Amino acid sequence: MELRLIVEVVTQYLDQQPAADKLRIRLYMALRQAILDRTLQQGVKLPPTRMLAEELDLGRNTVVRAYEQLLVEGYLEGRVGDGTYVSNVVDAASKPAAPKRLIGTRREGLSRRGTSIVNSAASSVIQNGAFMPGVPDVDQFPFSLWRRLLGKYLHAGQSRLLHYTHLGYGPLKVALAGYLRVTRMMVVDPKQIVVINGSHQGLDLCARMLADQGDRVWVEEPGYWGARNVLSAAGLEISPISLDAKGLAPTADDWAQPPRLVFTSPSSQYPTGTVMSLDRRLELLEGAFQSGSWIIEDDYDNELRYDERPVASLFGLCRRQRVIYLGTLSKVMFPGIRLAYMVLPEDLVDAFVIGNSELYRGGRMTEQAALAEFIDDGHFTAHIKRMRVIYQERRDILRQEMESRLGNAVSVSGGHAGLQLLYRFNAPVDDAQIAAQSLAEGVVCRPLSMYYADKHNSRAGLNLGFAAVPEKAIAPAVATLVRVIERHL
C-alpha cells in the first residue's frame, strides 16, 4: 500500500477524531480505527515515523508515541531493521483488553429492508486516486470562481434564497434547459426540470411516485449497483436484463412480463460503455408505450464525450412522454455538490414537485443561483472542455499501459465518454480477489462481478477510473495492478 494512500486514509480518520484531544491521541485513535475497520489491513507496512510526520505536518515525537502505543497494544508489530506492520487485527480485537469497535456492528433491530441495504452496500471509503471509477479530478475545480459566485448570492439582499423552496431556483432550470438544448438536442420547458440532491434521490423519487411495493423494475446486467440498491430499498423487484453489443436486450419473454420501470444508461452504459443503437432505442420506447412502463434514463456521463458522435438522448427521441431523464453534476462540478436534476414528462411535473418537497424539502437556492450564473456565463462548458482534454490524455495513457503490459489477456470497452475504462478478462479469474489484493497495494479498482445482480452469471473484469489520477501516476499504478493480476492468470 503506497504512502500517498496511507496518508489519505490516516487523514480521513484523523478528521473523525475530537479536535480537542491531543494530536498524539488523535493520531493513535485514527490509526487504531483504520486498523479495526480493516482499511489498513494486516501486513500493510506503515511509513517510517519521520516520513509520516512530514506528510501529516506533525511533530515526529507525536508519530513515534502513537506508533509505540499501538505496538504495545498489539495493533502494530515491528520487524527489526524492516519497519512497522499492521498486525492480525482479529486477534487484537478479540483480546478482552482491546477497546471495542467504536462503530457498532450488531445488526439487531434492523428491518428486513434495512438489513438488505446494509448487506448489498458497496460504496467505497476511498474516493480518489488510481483507479477509482466515477469520480472526477476535484483538484482542477475552479475554486475561486465558484467562491465568488456563491458569495455574490450569499448576501442580506438575497435572504429569500435561504428559505425552503418547492419549485427550485427558476434561472437554474432555465440555464439547464438551455444547456440540454445545445448539448442533448432536448427541447424542454424549464418547468419540466426538478432540481434534486443527487441521482440517488431522483431514482428514489421515481420509484415511489411511479411504482408500488413489489412492482418490477428492469435494470441493466451488468449495471450500476447503486441504482439496484436504491430501487430495491424502495420495495421494487429487480429484474436484470442482459446487454448485447446494441445495448439493453430484453427478450420476448421479458416483454411478456412488462416492468413498471426500466432503468437504463443508453448513451454510455455503466460500466460497459455500450451505446444503445437507434433501433434498440425505438423498440424500447415502443415497448414502454405499449406496456405503460416508465423509462428512467441515467445520462450520468454525457458531458465528457471524447469523440465526435453526438448521441441523442432517449428523452429527446420520445414523443410520447414515457422517459424521465436524470442528469448529475457530480462528474463535471464535483461529487460533494449534491445537486442533480431530473427532466420530466409534462404530465408528471406537478406531482414530482410536490413529492420532492414532501419527501425531502427543497432549499439550497444560494448554490442553485451560483450554479445558474456559472452555466449562463459559460464557465460550465469551459470547465468541461478543459477537463475533456485532461481526461482524454489520462485515458490514453491508461489504455497504452494496460495494452503494453497485458496484451490479449484482457479486452477493453468504453472510454468514448466518461471517467473509466472496462477491462474484461479473457480467462476465468476471481476479479473480486484481484481488486482486494490490488487495494491492499494501494490501487483501487472495481471488479466487474460486483456490477451483476446475478453473481453466478457474472463475467470477470476490472472497471478502472482514469480521471482522478495524475498522468505520471498512471504507469506505476498499472505496474502494481498488473503484478497482482499476473499472480492470477
Next chain:
Amino acid sequence: MELRLIVEVVTQYLDQQPAADKLRIRLYMALRQAILDRTLQQGVKLPPTRMLAEELDLGRNTVVRAYEQLLVEGYLEGRVGDGTYVSNVVDAASKPAAPKRLIGTRREGLSRRGTSIVNSAASSVIQNGAFMPGVPDVDQFPFSLWRRLLGKYLHAGQSRLLHYTHLGYGPLKVALAGYLRVTRMMVVDPKQIVVINGSHQGLDLCARMLADQGDRVWVEEPGYWGARNVLSAAGLEISPISLDAKGLAPTADDWAQPPRLVFTSPSSQYPTGTVMSLDRRLELLEGAFQSGSWIIEDDYDNELRYDERPVASLFGLCRRQRVIYLGTLSKVMFPGIRLAYMVLPEDLVDAFVIGNSELYRGGRMTEQAALAEFIDDGHFTAHIKRMRVIYQERRDILRQEMESRLGNAVSVSGGHAGLQLLYRFNAPVDDAQIAAQSLAEGVVCRPLSMYYADKHNSRAGLNLGFAAVPEKAIAPAVATLVRVIERHL
C-alpha cells in the same frame, strides 16, 4: 392581501421565468401563473402600477403593459376609479383560448403511494411573513461571517472536501456532540452522529432501516403532518396517539398492539408546545424497551427556549438505546441549508452510516467544515442568543395583541420554546376556512385541523408563527386576522 405579500409572490414567480425573456413578458407570465395557481386569488387588489414598479425595481411602462395584457385576456379586471383586481380565474382558465397550465395536473401513471403523497401534501408556497409557523427570520442571519467561513474551506488546498463522504466531516460531529453535551445534557460519542440533509431524510432513513412495509408507527395526534407523510410514503401504517397535558398518552389498548416506531417531539410537542412529563417519558421508554420499539425523538425547536426550564432529552434519559434523536439546523441557521443530524444508539451507527450513503450519498463537506467552525468559534450560540431575544419580543407582542382583541374566544398554548403559538378556538369554527380567508387577505396561518391524522376528531385552532415577521408588522396582521376570525365566531 397586503402589498408586501403580493410583491413577494410576484418575485417568486418572476424567478421561475426565463431570464432571456423581456421583463414585460416575464412579469406578465409571472402574474398569470400566480393567478392560475390561485396564489393570487379572485378579488385580490393589485397595487397601482407605479407602486409595483418601484417595489420590483422595474420601469413603470413594463408594469402597465403587463397589466394591460392581463386585462385584455381576462385575468384581471379594472374598476373605474378603484384599481385592478384578479378576476374569476375558473372562467378565465376554462376559456378555450386560455393557455394551459404549464405545470401538468394530470395524475395518470402515478403509483398508489405517489398519488397518496400528492393528495396528502400540505407544504406552503409562502414561506415568510405573518404568521408562517416553523420558519426563522432569515434576514437576521450573519451573512458575511458565513460567507467568510465557506470561503475558507472552498480552496484548492481543501479539495478533498469536494468528494463524496460516508462518514461526514468529523469536526462537525465533534462540534455537535459538544453542543449537545452543554445544551441537552447528552453524552454522545461524535461517532454516534450522522449528518443528513434534513429531518425528513432522517425520518425516511429510520423508516427504512428500522421498519418494513406495513409496520405500525405511532404519531402524535395532533402532530407534524410532514412526518406522517414521510412515514406513510415509506410504507408504514400510521397510528395516531392522543396527547394530554403530560404529552403522548398511549392507552393500555395501544400498548397491546405495540408499534415498530414511535415518532414524538417530547421537549416541545408540535404544534401544541406540550412538554412531556418525566413519568410519561419513563413509561414510554420502558414500554419501548419491553416491546422492542424504536423511538424517534424530534427535537426540532430545542435551541429556542425562552424560559429557564431545561428539559432533558429522551435520548439522554434512555439507558437502553431505544431512542434515535433528530436535530435540525433549519430553525437556527436557515431552512434552505438542508443540513440536519441524527444521534444514534451505538449499535445502529454502522448500519445507518451505510444506509445513508447507499440511499442518498454524502457530500457537502465544505458546508460541514464551515458549520463546524461556526459552532466551535461560538457564533452558533451567539446567534441563537441574539435571536432568542428578538423572537421572545415578537412572541410577547403577538400574545398581547391576540389576547386584547380575542380575549376568551381562544386559548393559547406553546410559546415556551420555538417559533409559534397555538390558539385553540373555544367555540366550534371551520379553522381551514379561516386560514384560507386570512391568506387571501395576506396573513398566512396553519389551521390546527390539518395537524390531525383523523380529521373527524380534530379541534379547531390556528398555529401562528411569530419569528419571520418584524415587530411593527405584528399588530396590523393580527388586526386583519381577527377581522376574518370575527366573521366566523
